[in-house]
Amino acid sequence: MDSLDLLNPYLFRYKKRNFVVQEGLQPKDLDALQHVEIRPTDVFLTTYPKSGTAWMQQILVQIMDAAHPDQVEDATNRVRVPWLEAGPPDNPLRERPDPRLFGTHLPPDMLPHGVRAKRIKVVYVMRNPKDVLVSLYHFYCSWKMLEAPKSFEDFFQQFLDGDVYMGSWFDHVREYYTARDQMDVLFLKYGDMLKDLRGEVVKLCAFLGKNLTDEAIDQVVETSIFKNMKTNPKANFKDLVDTHRYKKKTMRKGIAGDWKNFFTVAQNERFDQVFKEKMSDLPLTFTWEIKQ
DSSP, X not given: OTTSOEEETTEEEETTXXXXXXXXXXXXXXXXXXXXXXXXXXXXXXXXXXSSHHHHHHHHHHHHHHHOGGGOOSSOHHHHSOBTTSSOTTOGGGOOOSSOEEEEOOOGGGSOHHHHHTTOEEEEEEOOHHHHHHHHHHHHHHBTTSOOOSOHHHHHHHHHHTOSTTSOHHHHHHHHHHTGGGSEEEEEEHHHHHHOXXXXXXXXXXXXXXXXXXHHHHHHXXXXXXXXXXXXXXXXXXXXXXXTSBSSOSOOOOOSOGGGGTOOHHHHHHHHHHHHHHHTTSOOOOOOOOOO
């Protein structure tokens, strides 16, 4: 590991992104992912960390179960939506029946070449970055492969500087939006899913070409509501808590606006300034708060 460009003892930097040292990845492994064989029916779920990944995993699995009832499995969502950059380069979980689902936090330039070449369907979920910051802070406090933050104030600045797991949120969102014409990508927003989950599921089914009945869509929605996922061991990462990879449960609140419980007035003003500097040229809007 001494050949890695270490950001700190827990993260190494490669191609301007930050990866977890203890996961055992090497730059050559990340490069090898670009040559993973891609099938025409593959679907990629891509996110910046803590942007609704587990939620969308659940939704995609439920849609596929409804559309392909002969392929329903008694397995966790982590197994059914294997993480592209996890495990050995020849990860056997990738050898699954079509249509395969993959999850990844990789930016577009590090995805397998076949994703663009074969116009693979990519679902990109975005969340307002203030809540991403707070959720990632708690993730750091829970995941044993990352160093617990010294303080929220320290972590706040690290997030703005891009010195956190997977690097800059601003860069990640910008790179996917900029690459939208070269990829078959559907952008969904966490806030929209909170406000109208059924409408977003309908939109997702249309994108995936899955013609579900109203009853099937209702079932997808019901099983994907946060309170139901939180008690579902196939969706709530209970196995990782039980095996002590996490110090505590990873599903917290699933709301928009929790940042208001953590940001000071000065931090909020500073974040707004950085957001305007980095994102004002993009036509993207976010739901910063939903009254409970």
